[in-house]
Amino acid sequence: MHQPCSFHLPKLNNKGSHLLFVIMNLIFVAVAVYLIFLFAIRSGSSKEVAVNNLAYEFTSMINVLAGDDNKIIVGYPQDLSTYGLILTPNSIIIYNLDKENGDFKSEKQFTLPTTITATGAVEAVANVCLTKKDNLILLGQCQEVTK
Amino acid sequence: MSGGNQVNSKAQSAFTLMYKVVFGTIAMIVITMIFMGLVSLVYSYKGNVLQDPEQVTADTIAYRFTHSSDCFAYINTAEQTVTPSIDITKFNTDQLNVCYPVTGEKDYEKYNFKLILKSSGQEIKSANYYEAPDFTLYYTIPVHENDAWTKDTITIYVQKPFKDKPLNGRVNP
Numbered sequence: 001m002h003q004p005c006s007f008h009l010p011k012l013n014n015k016g017s018h019l020l021f022v023i024m025n026l027i028f029v030a031v032a033v034y035l036i037f038l039f040a041i042r043s044g045s046s047k048e049v050a051v052n053n054l055a056y057e058f059t060s061m062i063n064v065l066a067g068d069d070n071k072i073i074v075g076y077p078q079d080l081s082t083y084g085l086i087l088t089p090n091s092i093i094i095y096n097l098d099k100e101n102g103d104f105k106s107e108k109q110f111t112l113p114t115t116i117t118a119t120g121a122v123e124a125v126a127n128v129c130l131t132k133k134d135n136l137i138l139l140g141q142c143q144e145v146t147k
Numbered sequence: 148m149s150g151g152n153q154v155n156s157k158a159q160s161a162f163t164l165m166y167k168v169v170f171g172t173i174a175m176i177v178i179t180m181i182f183m184g185l186v187s188l189v190y191s192y193k194g195n196v197l198q199d200p201e202q203v204t205a206d207t208i209a210y211r212f213t214h215s216s217d218c219f220a221y222i223n224t225a226e227q228t229v230t231p232s233i234d235i236t237k238f239n240t241d242q243l244n245v246c247y248p249v250t251g252e253k254d255y256e257k258y259n260f261k262l263i264l265k266s267s268g269q270e271i272k273s274a275n276y277y278e279a280p281d282f283t284l285y286y287t288i289p290v291h292e293n294d295a296w297t298k299d300t301i302t303i304y305v306q307k308p309f310k311d312k313p314l315n316g317r318v319n320p
Contacts, residue, residue, distance in 0.1 A: 109257070
């Protein structure tokens with residue numbers, strides 16, 4: 001007579017089962033905490049706020065330039081070599097070039113008088129200037145626009 | 148007796164398992180709720196941080212009304228100089244539409260303004276102004292009329308951008 005071959009997992013005693021339960025709980029808590037931190041870091045990235053603030057500041061500068069008839073040159077007082085900026089007649093688009101904390105882009109609309117237009121684009125440029133001359137607002141590297 | 152002990156032991160084991168399952172379920176629900184709360188808290192905070200200051204935005208736009216010759220500022224054609232002021236001959240809707248053209252179909256999504264000169268009561272407004280001012284700006288400025296200068300106050304009612312078009316041109320309460 002052959003007995004049927006069967007495989008049994010070793011039965012854990014109370015202590016073993018409790019230890020396993022504690023280890024599982026610890027792993028679960030660790031994973032949950034990691035996920036929450038990951039989410040918080042991604043969501044609260046200062047880069048997105050920085051890109052948004054930059055776009056807002058440039059929009060304000062453009063609005064003020066549009067409201068003045070004189071020739072004006074305004075330099076942005078911060079190194080913008082990690083950003084790209086595109087100026088069109090009715091909006092400015094700013095995006096970050098360092099993708100460490102994510103890929104962020106901000107576009108802000110503005111309304112210029114019908115007699116004024118705006119243009120220009122820069123990428124990885126440290127000194128960015130806005131210049132208003134005649135009926136054109138130009139975005140560019142400071143040395144270029146001041147010529 | 149031994150049979151009874153066995154039943155008790157089985158029942159105890161089932162109870163322990165049930166206790167763990169119930170505890171685990173409640174713990175998962177609580178953790179999920181905490182996580183959802185955190186998510187909404189972070190997004191709410193982020194929304195506040197990312198919001199542009201409205202009064203400053205309106206102020207930078209309104210700057211042109213009194214400082215640009217494309218708007219209402221007086222320009223001395225002989226000397227080609229612009230005085231921050233209101234030239235009464237230019238204070239009309241046509242000039243406002245040149246200075247701040249928000250006549251497009253979806254331009255209710257932009258800032259809209261109503262301007263009133265205090266002494267004369269003259270009033271102009273941009274194309275998508277629906278009599279729903281959110282705040283008001285006041286400036287004391289020189290007014291040029293009939294080759295003479297007077298001092299006046301301009302009141303600028305600011306209507307913030309709408310997300311949806313107000314029904315029948317009126318604003319929902």
